[in-house]
Ligand SMILES: Nc1nc2c(c(=O)[nH]1)N[C@H]1C(S)=C(S)[C@@H](COP(=O)(O)OP(=O)(O)OC[C@H]3O[C@@H](n4cnc5c(N)ncnc54)[C@H](O)[C@@H]3O)O[C@H]1N2
């Protein structure tokens with residue numbers, strides 16, 4: 001008889017690495033792809049900037065009136081109430097006028113400040129009597145003037161490479177007259193589900209077969225402006241899987257498989273990676289769910305082999321594949337999100353547990369509540385969750401009120 005069988009198969013073994021070590025290894029494996037393209041700014045939202053943008057001009061581009069009112073010249077005098085005649089006008093869009101000494105110059109918000117003016121008075125503080133303007137308040141030098149360059153200095157780096165472009169970035173780019181930006185090319189990803197039991201929706205289901213849910217799930221989890229995803233499904237046959245891996249590895253940047261990772265008779269993905277000429281850097285991770293998880297390279301393509309159970313596949317994608325895709329695109333790692341647990345849980349010293357949680361703000365703090373019963377084959381706990389909580393291994397149970405890292409299902413921007 002060999003070694004005693006363990007029901008969870010999580011005993012110490014030299015191939016198994018810790019969750020944290022596997023995360024580091026996945027991030028270290030991925031190198032930025034450095035493939036970029038120019039896109040019009042209208043299509044740039046959500047793309048990752050590939051080259052720094054230096055401001056071609058200042059913002060505001062010239063000194064401007066910040067209010068509808070009157071530009072005046074105090075020239076060192078105390079800004080006491082005064083009476084001045086009207087002397088000219090500059091509307092927004094006009095070339096700057098000239099303030100004639102001893103007059104007030106009508107200006108509209110956004111108008112170029114007339115030459116010689118050093119303050120703008122809101123029209124609410126001016127009474128117009130005939131041709132004369134009565135200024136009823138002390139006037140502050142520099143009041144209501146937007147200075148050229150106070151928002152953006154010409155030549156300044158306004159957006160750093162690696163940043164995901166958002167609507168605010170597009171506003172600045174548009175204001176600067178920038179029409180196109182250089183962004184990282186979308187990652188080409190192949191999602192290959194393996195399993196002779198799998199059928200696509202709409203196909204008849206013979207006894208024992210199931211519909212493929214991992215394929216559509218991962219395609220949706222990874223979908224976005226920075227990815228082009230192809231999906232295919234392969235039966236549990238080692239050469240068929242190896243062929244698919246080899247073909248896809250020649251065509252995409254990242255090949256992801258699901259299932260066929262464990263110890264069953266029909267689990268062929270690791271062998272297939274070898275037959276496709278690939279290598280695996282990590283073959284098992286001390287985590288639940290998702291222990292039978294591997295990653296490495298097949299030719300020039302990165303490879304991630306996720307387990308078949310839907311929660312194991314999803315959390316493997318959140319914990320390992322998403323950080324890899326960020327790095328391949330040249331992004332910084334996502335900011336760590338933490339939440340206070342509103343639940344207690346048992347745990348084991350030698351593995352990290354990933355638990356689906358719903359997030360809410362309670363008493364001013366992000367709080368994680370357990371979602372659904374145990375079982376990585378279940379999908380409904382993910383439907384009612386917003387994130388997965390990372391529960392580190394320990395010999396003591398997890399207490400309610402513990403602060404834990406959570407991996408949000410939808411990535412918040414948070415500066416990344
Ligand atoms: N004797 C052992 N059995 C198992 C172990 C173990 O350590 N010893 N580990 C268990 C764990 S944990 C997991 S996770 C699974 C992982 O197995 P595989 O990656 O080999 O996946 P399969 O066995 O092929 O499938 C598992 C499960 O998932 C369903 N599945 C697969 N693909 C899809 C898909 N595209 N859409 C929906 N559902 C899918 C599949 O039908 C199975 O029910 O192994 C345990 N067993």
Ligand code: MOO
Pocket residue numbers: 287288289290291292307309311312376377
């Ligand atoms: O732990 Mo497996 O990874 O349940 O699904």
